[in-house]
Structures are given as C-alpha cells and as structure tokens.
Amino acid sequence: MSYVLGVDLGTSGVKVLLVNREGSVEYEKTASLTLIQEKTGYAEQDPNEWVEQTYEAISTLLSESNINPHLVEGISFAGQMHGLVLLDSNNQVIRNSILWNDTRTTEECQDIYRSVGKDRLLDITKNLALEGFTLPKLLWIKKHEPNNFNKIQTFLLPKDYVRYRLTGKLHMDYSDAAGTLLLDLAKNKWSEEICELMEIPTEICPELINSIAEVGTLTEEASKKSGLNMATKVFAGGADNACAAIGSGVLREDKTLVSIGTSGVVLSYEESGDKNFEGKVHYFNHGAPDAFYSMGVTLAAGHSLSWYKETFANDIGFDELVQEASTVKPGAGGLLFTPYINGERTPHVDATIRGSFIGIDASHKRQHFTRAILEGITFSLQESVSILRESGKKIETIISVGGGAKSDLWIQMQADIFQTKVIRLTSEQGPGMGAAMIASVGVGWFNSLADCGDVFIQEEKVYKPIEENVELYHDLFHLYKQVYSSTNKINNQLHKIRM
Numbered sequence: 001m002s003y004v005l006g007v008d009l010g011t012s013g014v015k016v017l018l019v020n021r022e023g024s025v026e027y028e029k030t031a032s033l034t035l036i037q038e039k040t041g042y043a044e045q046d047p048n049e050w051v052e053q054t055y056e057a058i059s060t061l062l063s064e065s066n067i068n069p070h071l072v073e074g075i076s077f078a079g080q081m082h083g084l085v086l087l088d089s090n091n092q093v094i095r096n097s098i099l100w101n102d103t104r105t106t107e108e109c110q111d112i113y114r115s116v117g118k119d120r121l122l123d124i125t126k127n128l129a130l131e132g133f134t135l136p137k138l139l140w141i142k143k144h145e146p147n148n149f150n151k152i153q154t155f156l157l158p159k160d161y162v163r164y165r166l167t168g169k170l171h172m173d174y175s176d177a178a179g180t181l182l183l184d185l186a187k188n189k190w191s192e193e194i195c196e197l198m199e200i201p202t203e204i205c206p207e208l209i210n211s212i213a214e215v216g217t218l219t220e221e222a223s224k225k226s227g228l229n230m231a232t233k234v235f236a237g238g239a240d241n242a243c244a245a246i247g248s249g250v251l252r253e254d255k256t257l258v259s260i261g262t263s264g265v266v267l268s269y270e271e272s273g274d275k276n277f278e279g280k281v282h283y284f285n286h287g288a289p290d291a292f293y294s295m296g297v298t299l300a301a302g303h304s305l306s307w308y309k310e311t312f313a314n315d316i317g318f319d320e321l322v323q324e325a326s327t328v329k330p331g332a333g334g335l336l337f338t339p340y341i342n343g344e345r346t347p348h349v350d351a352t353i354r355g356s357f358i359g360i361d362a363s364h365k366r367q368h369f370t371r372a373i374l375e376g377i378t379f380s381l382q383e384s385v386s387i388l389r390e391s392g393k394k395i396e397t398i399i400s401v402g403g404g405a406k407s408d409l410w411i412q413m414q415a416d417i418f419q420t421k422v423i424r425l426t427s428e429q430g431p432g433m434g435a436a437m438i439a440s441v442g443v444g445w446f447n448s449l450a451d452c453g454d455v456f457i458q459e460e461k462v463y464k465p466i467e468e469n470v471e472l473y474h475d476l477f478h479l480y481k482q483v484y485s486s487t488n489k490i491n492n493q494l495h496k497i498r499m
C-alpha cells in the first residue's frame with residue numbers, strides 16, 4: 001500500500017490527512033494554531049508556528065499510524081488565503097502574518113480605488129478591494145511599518161511559506177495569488193499596472209506555478225523534523241477553498257459547495273474567468289487547471305461558534321454544545337444572531353459592522369443562543385447562495401464540508417435554509433482531501449483530478465429539506481436580512497468606542 005499526505009493549513013489548526021490509493025483517509029491529525037487578536041479588527045498568526053505545527057502533525061501522524069514513511073509518495077498543501085508573509089533578504093520572516101480576517105486596512109482599500117479605479121481593478125483582478133486581501137496589507141505595512149516594508153525581498157501566502165520551509169523553493173500558486181489583488185486574471189501573471197500604480201516593487205512578487213506542479217522534494221531538516229523520507233515528492237497545492245472545490249468534486253458547472261470553517265464560503269465552479277459579477281462575489285482561479293470559481297464569504301462563520309464556545313461554554317466540546325441546540329426547535333425561540341463579529345464581506349462589505357443577538361427573551365437558555373448562532377451563520381451563507389442564484393446559477397445540490405459538516409443538525413439546517421439537498425462526504429476535510437488529490441495526480445496514480453475524484457470522493461449521507469422548517473426559515477430569513485440595515489449605523493458609532 002502507498003499513500004499521499006494532504007496538509008490543510010487552516011486558521012484554527014493544521015490538519016494532515018494520510019490517504020491511500022483508494023482515497024480512504026487512513027489517519028488524520030490536527031495541531032492547533034493560535035489566533036492573535038491584539039485589538040478589534042486585528043488578526044495575526046506566527047508563520048513559524050504554522051511550520052512547527054505542520055511538523056508536529058505529520059510526525060505524530062506517522063508515529064501513531066505506524067506507517068513506514070517510505071510509503072508516503074507525495075505531499076501537497078491547502079492553505080488559508082490572503083495572509084501576508086514577509087521575507088527579508090535571508091528569507092527570514094520579518095513580522096507576524098496579517099490574516100484574511102484582519103480588517104484594519106479600510107484606508108488602504110480606498111487608496112487602491114483612488115489610484116487604480118474600481119472599474120479598472122475589477123477589469124484586471126475581477127475582485128473588489130476587500131480588507132482581507134493581500135495588497136491592502138502590503139500597503140498598510142508600507143504606511144505604518146516602513147522599516148519592515150524596506151526589508152521585504154519577497155512576500156508569500158501561508159501555505160506557500162510552509163511549503164518553502166519544507167523544500168527551500170519559493171513559489172506561489174495561481175489559485176492563492178488570485179486572492180492578492182495583484183494577479184491579472186486574464187493574463188495569468190502579476191499585474192505590472194497595479195504594482196506600478198500602488199508603488200509595489202514587482203520583484204517582491206514570487207514565481208507563479210500551477211497547483212499540480214511538482215516543486216521538489218524535502219530538505220534534510222524537513223525530513224528530520226517531519227519524519228518523512230527526503231525523496232517524498234512535493235506538489236504546489238492551492239488556496240484552501242480551491243482545494244476544497246477539488247476535494248468535494250466541484251470540478252464542473254453547477255457544482256456548488258458550502259464550507260463552514262473559521263470563515264464560511266459558498267463556492268460555485270466557473271468554466272471561464274470572463275464573467276462579470278460586479279464584485280458582488282469573489283472570483284478566483286480554481287486549483288484545477290484553466291478553471292475558476294465564484295464565492296461568497298462570511299468572515300466569521302465557524303469563528304462565531306468557536307468564539308461563543310470559548311467565551312461562554314469552554315467547559316464542553318463542540319459536539320455537546322451543538323447537541324444541546326438540537327433540543328430547541330427551529331427558530332431558536334425567536335432569537336436571531338448575525339455573525340459579524342469580525343466585520344463582513346458578503347453581501348455587506350463593511351469592516352465596522354459587528355454581530356447582534358436580536359429578540360433576547362428571559363426564557364432563553366444557552367441552547368437558544370447556540371441554535372441562533374448556527375441559524376445566523378447559515379442565513380448569512382444563504383445570502384451568498386441567493387446572489388449566485390440571481391446570477392443564473394442552478395443550485396439544486398450542495399456539498400457541505402469544513403468543521404461545520406461534522407454536525408447532523410447543522411447540515412440539516414443547511415438543507416432547510418438553502419432549500420436544497422445537501423451532501424456530506426465520507427471526509428468533511430475538503431481542503432485537505434483536495435491537497436491529497438493534487439499529490440495523487442502528481443505522483444501518477446491518476447491522469448486527472450476528475451479521474452481521481454471519481455475514486456476518492458464518496459458520498460456519506462444526503463440531507464433533504466424538511467418542508468415545515470423550510471417555510472419557517474423562509475420567513476425568518478427575511479427578518480434576518482433586516483438586521484444589518486437596522487444596526488449598521490449604531491455599529492459605526494460603537495466602532496469609535498471599540499477602537
């Protein structure tokens with residue numbers, strides 16, 4: 001038997017999957033990560049912790065599974081997008097990474113619109129200037145940390161930095177580069193026009209490669225620290241959502257996934273990169289060659305639940321917390337939650353909005369708040385489903401992945417609110433499975449990602465909408481959508497106090 005490893009550098013932790021030639025996940029290991037939030041709107045992580053925790057997860061997996069490392073033929077990576085990693089002339093990390101859910105860069109986004117123009121930016125990158133993207137972070141460093149900016153030899157994204165430390169090779173893959181606001185999507189190259197207009201030296205932009213490209217093998221240090229054989233082949237990998245699309249079989253039109261990780265995404269396959277969504281959704285390169293995807297993003301999806309658990313229910317696990325919520329009927333006793341604890345992207349591009357509980361009643365218990373959070377996150381994702389449907393997408397079946405897909409209750413809720421069949425796969429680890437599929441094609445087990453998907457991707461359970469819940473949630477969704485416009489002005493005032 002031989003194996004590949006899929007590494008998913010998520011925000012909550014590094015997840016490593018050991019996958020055999022039949023696509024079975026024979027072992028998985030997670031090593032947690034620390035989210036540094038020194039003040040409102042800030043989110044950072046230490047790139048060196050990513051590397052150490054990747055070594056920890058791989059070495060522990062190998063020792064616990066008792067697998068001979070020589071049987072691991074290949075490894076690839078999925079990673080949280082947009083996070084800015086700055087390397088100096090010795091390829092040393094200059095400062096902590098500013099992450100995808102950090103919203104400090106509103107001014108820099110306005111600078112981009114002033115210098116490039118919103119329409120021109122959309123023409124070149126197909127995306128709006130959002131606080132979580134990479135270019136605004138680079139501009140923030142240039143404005144607020146000029147000494148650090150002047151030390152930059154190159155910038156990378158999270159998984160590319162981990163792959164660099166394991167191989168000694170510097171690259172960025174196209175699916176992740178698409179989220180930097182520096183990639184010319186049509187020309188598939190760094191935009192010299194945007195670099196020039198924003199005074200970003202083009203030489204700090206790394207070499208671009210495809211997700212399925214072989215980048216090399218492991219360094220001696222990486223082999224020693226991970227326990228893997230030095231001859232293990234390393235493949236580029238992709239953005240976590242691009243890999244989730246691969247790992248969920250979203251490899252043709254009208255295939256859609258929902259991933260509830262720290263963020264929440266609704267992702268739909270796009271055959272071309274020349275549609276015009278007017279920036280209403282994200283529009284990025286897929287991890288599969290010559291393909292793209294549209295995507296709505298809820299900034300704090302799983303994060304809303306994990307923040308609530310850590311703050312109010314740290315004595316119990318997620319399973320128990322969610323099980324409690326299942327004792328409450330749909331509608332959470334008239335309690336609504338909006339998941340804007342880090343601001344929001346889709347449909348509301350608003351870094352100052354914050355979350356709300358509306359309708360708190362003296363009869364409500366913890367389980368009502370938990371259910372309201374699950375429903376509010378799902379309502380937020382329904383807003384992205386609605387945008388994609390309004391763009392002409394047929395969304396009749398959705399594949400659910402991410403940590404949120406561990407819960408029967410939450411997937412049923414998704415079916416009821418999205419009013420579609422929702423499929424749970426045998427592994428909810430969409431990004432990690434996608435990375436494993438990239439490695440399995442790379443080592444030659446399959447001729448294409450689609451051929452690999454036919455073997456690796458197995459449905460475990462289909463959830464169908466429950467009519468009475470559909471009707472209730474349909475009415476509640478209209479109430480939910482009113483909360484943003486009813487609270488954004490107050491939140492803007494509160495933001496001044498929060499700073």
Ligand SMILES: Nc1ncnc2c1ncn2[C@@H]1O[C@H](COP(=O)(O)OP(=O)(O)O)[C@@H](O)[C@H]1O
Binds near residue numbers: 402404
């Ligand atoms: N058993 C569970 N039931 C429901 N939700 C869960 C469960 N375990 C984790 N989660 C949710 O999944 C999220 C983490 O999902 P994951 O895909 O690992 O995120 P990331 O890739 O961002 O690290 C947590 O924030 C939590 O809200």
Ligand SMILES: O=C(CO)[C@@H](O)[C@H](O)COP(=O)(O)O
Binds near residue numbers: 010079081101264
């Ligand atoms: O910013 C985005 C997509 O644009 C997020 O999807 C990040 O990629 C984080 O992913 P998770 O940690 O939630 O998996």
